Amino acid sequence: MICAAAIGATFLSVPPISARTPAVALATDRNALVARAQSLGATNVTGKPAPNGGTTLNGKLGGAQFALVFPAGWKGDSLLYAHGYSTPGMPIAVEADPVEKGPGGALFRAIYDQGFAVGHSAYDKAGLGVETAVRNTKRLRDFITALGGKRVYVLGDSMGGSIVVTLLELYPRAFAGGLARCGVVDSWKxxxxxxxxxxxxxxxxxxxxxxxxxxxxxxxxxxxxxxxxxxxxxxxxxxxxxxxxxxxxxxxxxxxxxxxxxxxxxxxxxxxxxxxxxxxxxxxxxxxxxxxxxxxxxxxxxxxxxxxxxxxxxxxxxxxxxxxxxxxxxxxxxxxxxxxxxxxxxLTRWHEATGRINTPLITMHNRIDSLVPYAQEVAFEAKVRANGRDRFLVAYAVPPTRAPLPIGGIEGYTHCGFSPAQALAGWNALRQWVETKRKPGPDAIQ
Known part of the structure; x- marks a missing residue:
């Protein structure tokens, strides 16, 4: 099993970005960004225009595809996304343009327009992938930090919610904050x-x-x-x-x-x-x-x-x-x-939550969810409370929603049924919490 220190070892010998090119300049100088990414060990690297003068960087880290989009004038704030469970056999590639076509939909574009770099990494496999997702997302976090990233947030849905909790428990200083939505936040077992x-x-x-x-x-x-x-x-x-x-x-x-x-x-x-x-x-x-x-x-x-x-x-x-x-x-x-x-x-390792978090974490969960029961939230909150870490957690119970199933067209309760307004409210609550040090209230998400 690879230790935490080894995951980021590739980047430890690279001089800080300030010793070469300022982060703001890298975001708009595609050739410099591509060269810098290659010097950090990325392969198959390409850079192309992104909205409003930004740059989309695509490539591979350790053989896993990644995509990052940097806004013009980027100052180092970033959001990484951990996707949910995919049925075995599904392709493992990630969306090359996470701002315009990514799984976060309009949310990623809104966050990008706030001045954040956004992106995600592929996992090594489909199916149950908490371990590979944690390793690859942490590696991408170290990579973006080496590119000038300062505050790096992590967001995940479903299995991705479990990945967020795992990252925050294993690497308490790596991320500024986490947003876990409809996640297996307590226990895969x-x-x-x-x-x-x-x-x-x-x-x-x-x-x-x-x-x-x-x-x-x-x-x-x-x-x-x-x-x-x-x-x-x-x-x-x-x-x-x-x-x-x-x-x-x-x-x-x-x-x-x-x-x-x-x-x-x-x-x-x-x-x-x-x-x-x-x-x-x-x-x-x-x-x-x-x-x-x-x-x-x-x-x-x-x-x-x-x-x-x-x-x-x-x-x-x-x-x-x-x-x-x-x-x-x-x-x-x-x-x-x-x-x-x-x-x-x-499954205890990847992952049974301990509740010992030291990073601001917001969770969102529909009170009725058709794949990950709300009971996961209840159990996780109890663990956090038992460890005296309540100050790091805000949990939002969102009303259930219904929609036609993708197979059969019969209506049923959704999994991860959040409106665009709720999704943006969750993100804004986390960002403001980290930036102001004031914990959001119970009505931040309606």
Whole structure:
């Protein structure tokens, strides 16, 4: 395992930027910026115009693609973005123009217009990627610091929220502040256990029905593989993964449709029982998203962690409204699996939050989220409070939102359902907190 000191070692021997070219000049002198980036070890470096006289810098660090956009007159403030979970098989490249086309949408452009450099790094793999994301984002932070960065912030969504918390806990002095949205901020072991329990229960309760998931029933393996053949170009790879997602999503969506036609029927009972066992709401997205995630990601999760990730040998399953006969049947037929100690240790490292933060952190979470339950926020806040670090955390509970699912068009609760105004308010609250040293109030995000 690479130690923290080694991650930034490439940059330690490079003279400070002030010894060469001022940061403000670098942001507008593309040739100097490209040369400086190359001297810091970046490869495949290109520079091109960005809005209002800025510069977009693209290249690779340690083989991982990155993109950074510097505004004209840049004074060193920067924001780095950590993206969320991507289904195994998805391309790992990042958007080359994060200001105009990046995952932050209009938010990145607004932050750029405030005078901040913005950017992100690719991870080394799709799927469960907290470890690689932490390493690559920290490396990009060290890189931008060597280019003249002063206050560097980090923002992440979903798995990216977990990455933000991990970075702040492992590197308490590296970032000026963090914004974790809809994130697995407390525990991957908890979330992956919930997702696994849902698939386990769903497999039993839909057996010999039209609603059974396709393919493999062993919860430790993917139901079907979403990884395209080697060498598949990125656009075709993306289409391949979406096709597999649709195949897995179709049965639970059909079950949900049938449940809505007869709210007192057997299909509705199955939906209620499966979602309750997982700790999710009775909802189409809250049923489908967790099942798709684990049915297409189980093999990667185990391979990444170094063994199977969850142990249910002593667990007794039940759900409100389940008859004694149903409960007995479920517990008799559900697959029992043993966790590998190496895997649970890995998930503790990458990442089980300690709550020991020393950097301003704002979290945002919908009170109902279809993939990462709000309970993650509750547990994380309790850890922060137990460690006496309340002064470093402001947590905002945002009302839930609903939207059509990308597969099937059925409406359900969103995952990371924030409006552009809420997203900008969260960022502005963090920035003002860091700059003024005044903790934002409870109404900063509506």
């Amino acid at each position: 908890t979330l992956l256990g919930q997702l696994t329990d849902m698939r386990l229960a769903y497999t039993v309760l839909t057996r010999d029905t039209p609603y059974a998931l396709p393919g493999e029933r062993d919860v430790r393996l993917d139901a079907i593989s979403s990884v395209p053949p080697a060498g598949t170009p990125d656009p075709q790879a993306t289409a391949y993964v979406w096709t597999r997602m649709g195949q897995v999503a179709q049965p639970p969506l059909a079950l949900w449709t049938a449940a809505q036609k007869n709210p007192d029927g057997s299909e509705a009972r199955i939906v209620r029982q499966v979602t309750a066992i997982g700790g999710f709401d009775y909802d189409a997205a809250s049923l489908t998203y967790p099942l798709v995630t684990t049915a297409l990601g189980a093999s990667d999760m185990a391979a990444t962690a170094g063994g199977w990730i969850y142990d249910n040998r002593q667990k007794h399953y039940s759900a409100s409204g389940m008859t004694a006969q149903e409960e007995t049947m479920l517990n008799a037929q559900i697959q029992r699996v043993r966790a590998a100690p190496k895997a649970t240790a890995y």
